[in-house]
Amino acid sequence: MNVTKTYDVAVIGAGVFGAWAAWHLAKRGKKVVLIEAYGPAHARASSGGESRIIRMGYGADELYTVWSQNSLVQWKKFFAGAQQPLFHETGVLWLGASNDSQLRRTATVLRRCNVPFEELDQAVLEKKYPQVSFEDVRTAAGSGRSGRRSREARR
Ligand SMILES: Cc1cc2nc3c(=O)[nH]c(=O)nc-3n(C[C@H](O)[C@H](O)[C@H](O)COP(=O)(O)OP(=O)(O)OC[C@H]3O[C@@H](n4cnc5c(N)ncnc54)[C@H](O)[C@@H]3O)c2cc1C
Helix, strand or coil: CCCCCCCCEEEECCCHHHHHHHHHHHHCCCCEEEECCCCCCCCCCCCCCCCCCCCCCECECHHHHHHHHHHHHHHHHHHHCCCCCCCCCCCEEEEECCCCHHHHHHHHHHHHCCCCEEEEEHHHHHHHCCCCCCCCCCEEEEEHHHHHHHHHHHC
């Protein structure tokens, strides 16, 4: 018997954008087919693989920072429904030479958008990470757990 299935929407590619779009369309009652060349959860997609980060620092591009803030709320809701811990808040440490304009612009936007982070100088970095050479590093931005640990290191 020849059965023809019909859908409201076909989404091609089950990377993070495709999968998210298909899921939200389905939640809104659309009949969706999600087509992926390599099957579910493969490591060839740029959003697939062992791990990925939620990044909020994009220099002066505040739009991406705001999108990332909004998406983190949705990711956390999504993770809460999963049967295993998928989100690990590890923090991030962004290193820069003196006069690193990208880091400066990032710090300005993070401050404006109330993204918690801490600016660290070379002396603090050397104390916190004695195993790393910070010879050319003059400034850094730490967020999440790396920021909290650096506050502890200064006490
Ligand atoms: C190595 C790497 C690491 C990255 N790490 C991060 C990170 O940690 N955090 C972050 O925010 N961003 C990261 N990025 C950027 C981010 O991955 C991309 O912005 C985002 O993944 C794009 O998602 P996507 O769904 O459009 O593409 P992808 O995740 O690449 O998904 C596209 C999917 O479409 C499928 N496909 C393509 N053509 C067809 C076809 N004709 N038929 C069927 N299926 C098809 C592919 O197989 C793939 O699964 C990273 C990028 C790279 C390359």
